[in-house]
Amino acid sequence: MLSFIFAIVPAASLLALIFAYIFFRQMMKHSEGTDKMKRIAEHVRKGASAYLKQQYKIVLVVFIIITIIFSFLAYYLGVQNKWVPFAFISGGTFSGLAGFFGMKAATFASARVANACRTSLNDGLKLAFRSGAVMGLVVVGLVLLDISIWFLVLNHFIPEMDGGYKLMTISAIMLTFGMGASTQALFARVGGGIYTKAADVGADLVGKVEAGIPEDDPRNPATIADNVGDNVGDVAGMGADLFESFAASILATALLGAAAFMNYEEIQLNAVLAPMIIAAVGTLLSIVGVFMVRTREGATQKELLRALGFGVNVSAMLIVVASFFILRYLNLPNSVGIWGSIVVGLLAGIGIGQSTEYFTASAYKPTQRIAASGQTGPATVIINGLGTGLISAAIPLIIIVVAITLAYSFSTGFDFGMGNLNKGLYGIGIAAVGMLSTLGITLATDAYGPIADNAGGNAEMSGLGPEVRKRTDALDSLGNTTAATGKGFAIGSAALTALALLASYFEEVRMMFVKFLDRPNELINGVPAVDAAFIDFVQHYEIHLMNPTVIVGMFLGVMAVFVFSGITMNAVGRAAQKMVDEVRRQFKTIPGIMEGTAEPDYARCVEISTKGAQKEMLLPSIIALLIPVIVGIVFGVPGIAGLLLGTISSGFALAIFMANAGGAWDNAKKYVEEGNYGGKGSETHKATVIGDTVGDPFKDTSGPSLNILIKLMVMAAVVTVGVAVSYHLI
Template sequence: MLNSVFVLVPITSVLALSFAYYFYKQMTKSSEGTETMQRIAQHVRKGASAYLKQQYKVVLIVFLCITAIFSYMAYGLGVQNNWVPFAFLTGGCFSALAGFFGMKAATTASARVANACRDSLNSGLRLAFRSGAVMGLVVVGLVLADISIWFTVLNHFIEDMEGGYKLMTICAIMVTFGMGASTQALFARVGGGIYTKAADVGADLVGKVEANIPEDDPRNPATIADNVGDNVGDVAGMGADLFESFAASILASALLGAAAYFDMGDVQLGAVLAPMIIAAIGTLLSIVGIFLVRTREGASQKELLRSLNIGVYFSAALIVVLSYFALKFLNLPNFVGIWGSIIAGLAAGIGIGQSTEYYTSASYKPTISIAKSSETGPATVIIAGVGTGLLSTAIPLLIVTVAIILSYCFATGFQFGADTINMGLYGIGIAAVGMLSTLGITLATDAYGPIADNAGGNAEMSNLGPEVRKRTDALDSLGNTTAATGKGFAIGSAALTALALLTSYFEEVRMMFVKVLDAPDTLINNVPAGEATFYDFVQHYEIHLMNPLVICGMFIGVMAVFMFSGMTMNAVGRAAQKMVDEVRRQFRTIAGIMEGTAEPDYARCVEISTKGAQREMMKPALMALAIPVVVGLVLGVPGISGLLIGTITSGFALAIFMANSGGAWDNAKKYIEEGNFGGKGSEAHKATVIGDTVGDPFKDTSGPSLNILIKLMVMASVVTVGLAVTYHIL
């Protein structure tokens, strides 16, 4: 059943991982600088490795427990495909590997980037970006490797079936390994976010506000923990997050393609392979785009942003051209319409990125207005930041709305009705693939951020010259914008991916009747389940706004989003309080810290962040896993449908608000540190530090974790569909 063009997917996987290794080896050949720079970098590497090792121990226990439950569902209750427990484990394993390798590259690069900035701004930018590219290429390479392996293995072991059920079965099984990736990503994001913000808040409140010492000053005991946190949260966490998004969008689209072209032989196979081939082509173009990034000495923030965007836009432009020929080669009947859906998704991703850049970059009015509000104190800074964040949700929501409508219409040829709905849903799924097609370079621009931040910290702690610090500050400020843009992109892709997964949920319901429960003749809307369409299942389960089960599910979905955000925010607050107490204790009891004659106890602060993150991440993560199961058992398929609609819509809006508010507060602080409105140490600067401190858990813990929550709840619903179909109460 395998088409010869499929070989492009594993080949691209090998190429992506090979270039990631090449960039990593090139980076390690660069000098790490002075002995002090090397010692500081070693502290960060040691702390990050210790944290991930402890986190993976905890996550392993959770994974074994969940695997045992899935095994019982498969081999005991008979409501699960027998391959699912193994798919779940491999998804989690590959997601963890993506985060680990990205973090290793980031912690190895930071001191080298700081040292490169001693030569020129361009040297620092190129080294930081290519180090971030290691993360981007590892993520896409591992996703394509995982998909290649599973598709080949299942194609070999799944028996031939009549019609198009073999491909449907293969795709249905493969979708479920996304839950393993989602579960690992949530622990990585929540745990890493709590870790980094506990350290960051402690360092800012006591060091910058109370002790009036600069950011990343070596006298501050929390600085090493802060630098460690940037890596475990924004590198390992983001890598695991986008690994899951990339995999889920490809696999959900493949399943929807198998349903849209059901029983059409080679055409069905082409529809299944299309998202994989598009992802492979985008990965190849990302590799080329990475080599285009460079800048000049003394470049402004807009020029630095333009330097990074050149590679992104180059890759995006070529994917538009090459995807047309790829779809034509796969011989899809309406390939021009599907091509239009890809363009809609790609344009939506770029549009969301540009919107985020406008609302969070210090080069534009919204962030400058927040900085100006600091002249009247921290209260007005908070108000301005909240207002900016709320306003910033409008454009991304409208962009995603337009992308959904266009991708649906393009795929159906602007035909509406029950007989075209599967085609339209396939268009939405492949739009998500289009948005993520150039993830290799897009993620590189995001991973660049914490690398530049750590480089600035290393330069400050190593007492490098003012010219070096000026260059690292420029790269750091750019990193704040790229990180905010990356978070907006991740959230936007989560919305489209989750919507594709929601529609694939009903294909899983159909496969449950046909292959797991062996009841293909069960009547669904007066049609045998084996012949029923998506529309038939929606009619059968009464998925409409007059069904109280759907409404109740929607309310529970919104509740889950706000509960999760509150739990993660409070978790940061509790962990940060312990960090504040510890930093104050060290300033009070260790003689010579403020004079620079004694070294703070960095290890104690790292330990506090590690323990706080491990303890606090369990409740929100387990809540996200439990709610879909409980709702499915009580409210059945209608309740789950409402739950997922409520989660996707409210979670998307709240995540955009939190990420953009936090990013704007952070860059408002940076804008003042550049000498505006009084500069460092002024009352205006202290006010923006307070705003940034409030925004830290917004943009680095709760906000980015919400996009994983959205996908995990959808994925958990998909994987436990057998329980909702078979054992529901209402």
């Protein structure tokens, strides 16, 4: 039954991994610079590797426990497919590998980028971006490789079934490896976020505000821990995060395609393959875009942004053209309409990115106003940053609303009858695939940020000249914006992906009745389960706003989002407090630090961040996994539906607010450091440093972790759907 066009998927995965390796080898040929630059880079490299090793040990224990539970559900209770435990392990393993390889590239790149900036800004930009592309291409390459392997294996072992249920079963099993990826990603994001922000807050509050020394000054004991944190949080964490977004959007859409065309065997297969092939072609076009990023010496922030945007936009335009011909070749019904849904997804991603850029880049008024407010102290900086963040959530929310409406409408041919519901949901899913189709280059712009940040830190600590530092500062400021844009993009894709996963949840309910619980003839809304449509299950379980169980679930979903955010914020606060105390202690007790004649105890600060992150990351991660299971057991399918709606809607809005507020505070500080409103060391600068410190856990811990929470809770509900169907109390 497999079409030869599927070969594009494994071929694209291998090409992505090959080019990632080529870019890595090219980067390694550059010099790390002076002996001091090499020594600093080695400190960061060892710290990042040591932390990730410890994190993976904890995650391994969690994975073993969850796998045992899944095996019990599959082999003893029979409410889960027997392939699920293996799919879960596979997703987690590949997600961890994506973060690990990306972090390796980043830690080797930072000193080399700093050294390249001794020659020119363009050399530094190209090297940083192509080093970031290693992360982008490794992520998409491993996703496509994992999908290719699973699809081929399951296609071979799953027997033929009537009514299109073979592809439904394959897609449903593959979807569950997304939970392994989500679980790995949440630990990486939360743990890495706590690590990096504990170090960053300690370094800023004691170093900049109290001691009055520059950022990344080698006299600051927390500097190495801060640079390590950039890699474990913003590189390894983001890589694992977008790995599962990319995988989940493809697999949820494949399942919705299998459901939408169940009675048409050839069309059904092509609908399942379409998101995989579009993602594969988008990966190839991302490689093309990477080669188009370059700039001139002395470029402004807008010119640097335009240089990165050019590569991203060229890739996006090419995938628009390519996807049209892919859908025509696959001969899907209403292929032009489905293509319209893909275009909508791409435009939504670009729109959210542009909105984020406007509200967070120092070249625009919102961030400049926050910087100006620093003239009256830190309180007004915080107030203005909160207000900017709240307002900034409006445009992405409107964009997502418009994207959902148009994607649904295009894919149904503007026929809104209930008979077209599955096709409309397929359109929403494929819009998410469209948004993420050029992830290879989009993620490269995001991974570029921490590489540029570490390059600036290396330049400062190594005592390189002001011209070099000016170049690394320009790249770093650009990196703050691209990181904020990347977070907005990740959160936007999470919203569309989560909606596709929510629709997939009801297809999993149908599969549970027909195949796993062996109840195909049980009446669902007056129709045997084997013949029931999506809407029949919705009506059977009374999924509507007058059902108090749905309302209860929605409130619990909102509660989960706020409790999760509060726990992660407090975790950063506790770890940062220990870091502040340690930095103060070293300044007082180690003679010669401020004179530069004695080296601080960097290892002690690294140890504090490591222990704090490992201790604090368990509770929020366990909450995310347990709440959907508990709600399913107590309130059943209606409660889960409400829970997921509440989580998706509130989580998306809160995540955008936190990411943008934090990004704006950060760049307001950078704007002052460029010489505005008194420049470095002024009272305005100290006020914006306070704002940046408040924003650190907003933008790098709680905010980006929320988009994983959204998808992980949906995934946990999907994987444990058999429990909710069979054993609920209400």
